[in-house]
Amino acid sequence: MVVKQTILMIGLGLIGGSLAKRFRQSGDYYIIGYDRNQTTLTYALINHVIDETCEDLTDSAYQADIIILGTPITETIQYLQELDQMTFERDVIVSDVSSVKQPIADASDHLQNPRIQFIGGHPMAGSHKKGITAAKDHLFENAIYVLAPSRDCTEDAVKSLEHLLKETKSHIIRLEANEHDEMTGVISHFPHLIASALVQQAKKWGDTHAFIPQLAAGGFRDVTRIASGNPDLWQDIFYHNKEKLVQLLNDWIEEMEALKQMLEQDYKTALTAYLKQAKDYRDGLGAQEQGAIPSFYDLYVDIRDQTGAIATVANLLAAEKISITNIRILEIREGITGVLRLSVASKEEQLKSYKLLKQQGYDLMLDE
Ligand SMILES: NC(=O)C1=CN([C@@H]2O[C@H](COP(=O)(O)OP(=O)(O)OC[C@H]3O[C@@H](n4cnc5c(N)ncnc54)[C@H](O)[C@@H]3O)[C@@H](O)[C@H]2O)C=CC1
Numbered sequence: 001m002v003v004k005q006t007i008l009m010i011g012l013g014l015i016g017g018s019l020a021k022r023f024r025q026s027g028d029y030y031i032i033g034y035d036r037n038q039t040t041l042t043y044a045l046i047n048h049v050i051d052e053t054c055e056d057l058t059d060s061a062y063q064a065d066i067i068i069l070g071t072p073i074t075e076t077i078q079y080l081q082e083l084d085q086m087t088f089e090r091d092v093i094v095s096d097v098s099s100v101k102q103p104i105a106d107a108s109d110h111l112q113n114p115r116i117q118f119i120g121g122h123p124m125a126g127s128h129k130k131g132i133t134a135a136k137d138h139l140f141e142n143a144i145y146v147l148a149p150s151r152d153c154t155e156d157a158v159k160s161l162e163h164l165l166k167e168t169k170s171h172i173i174r175l176e177a178n179e180h181d182e183m184t185g186v187i188s189h190f191p192h193l194i195a196s197a198l199v200q201q202a203k204k205w206g207d208t209h210a211f212i213p214q215l216a217a218g219g220f221r222d223v224t225r226i227a228s229g230n231p232d233l234w235q236d237i238f239y240h241n242k243e244k245l246v247q248l249l250n251d252w253i254e255e256m257e258a259l260k261q262m263l264e265q266d267y268k269t270a271l272t273a274y275l276k277q278a279k280d281y282r283d284g285l286g287a288q289e290q291g292a293i294p295s296f297y298d299l300y301v302d303i304r305d306q307t308g309a310i311a312t313v314a315n316l317l318a319a320e321k322i323s324i325t326n327i328r329i330l331e332i333r334e335g336i337t338g339v340l341r342l343s344v345a346s347k348e349e350q351l352k353s354y355k356l357l358k359q360q361g362y363d364l365m366l367d368e
Pocket residue numbers: 010011012013014015016034035036037040070071072073075076097098099100122123124125126127128129130131132233237
């Protein structure tokens with residue numbers, strides 16, 4: 001009989017709950033859960049997200065082979081300090097899920113406990129929702145899962161954690177904490193800041209221009225979607241990555257000044273070149289193979305606003321065993337056509353889908 005490994009999951013919200021669900025469903029792990037919110041804990045037990053609730057943190061930590069901190073960043077640092085004080089009889093792997101990695105790496109550098117094998121973690125997928133009721137066992141499928149091993153941890157410990165995380169079907173990559181924070185600053189944290197600022201600007205103009213909410217369709221909704229995220233989470237992320245964000249804001253202000261000049265001075269050629277360069281870079285994103293970073297191949301399908309229109313397209317592809325990795329309605333208004341953006345995992349599937357849907361009379365375009 002194979003003995004199950006025990007995982008202690010501290011923090012059972014969107015991310016911790018999603019991981020716990022996945023690990024428990026695999027059948028290979030025994031999950032002890034803890035959350036400071038009693039309702040969350042009860043929900044987790046009743047809905048079989050965990051096997052057992054943690055009654056005493058020290059006792060549960062001693063039982064665990066792997067401890068994962070699914071808490072906000074400030075609390076994660078506090079838990080690391082608390083775990084550091086415990087007298088483990090054997091080695092224990094400790095990981096976290098925080099969106100910012102340098103403050104966690106700094107805290108792990110101060111760990112004195114020889115039994116703790118700390119490996120920073122960041123599953124790079126989420127949602128605008130929070131809490132265990134939004135948790136999904138498949139949340140990290142095809143997502144990037146960053147690991148930032150601490151200075152002193154062993155390769156065996158990293159391999160054990162990677163073995164567990166394979167359950168998530170994510171793509172695991174290793175990064176150094178500072179580099180992680182710079183890159184996520186650029187592609188996730190800073191865009192969130194700007195998205196919120198764009199919404200604030202529209203809100204302000206809405207005070208004097210009554211039609212702004214109705215006009216805020218397509219493009220505005222696309223670029224501001226992320227502003228609907230959980231404000232507590234994003235405040236925590238901004239606070240812990242503030243040096244990088246201030247640096248990016250300074251760059252941004254300079255860039256905006258240059259754009260303002262182009263407009264004021266009627267530099268039409270320069271502005272077109274600027275827009276074209278941005279378009280080319282944007283269009284190229286995802287089209288390039290980047291090692292562990294998965295590529296997505298998109299198709300844009302015109303559909304009518306009719307009941308079942310999306311299901312028909314999805315069923316046609318499913319019948320050919322083409323699996324859709326992402327699906328999004330870009331714009332649809334009552335009674336008129338909208339655009340369905342479908343992502344598939346390979347060029348081959350993209351071309352096959354294109355042919356298939358064309359044969360069925362759909363009007364569509366490829367993202368090349
Ligand atoms: N939401 C997202 O899209 C992503 C979030 N993350 C990271 O995941 C972590 C958790 O975020 P979410 O799951 O989104 O938040 P959440 O709000 O859904 O869940 C956090 C959970 O931690 C619990 N909690 C808070 N303080 C606690 C404490 N001292 N002891 C025990 N439990 C405590 C809360 O009750 C809640 O259940 C954060 O560090 C965040 O940076 C990482 C990737 C994506």
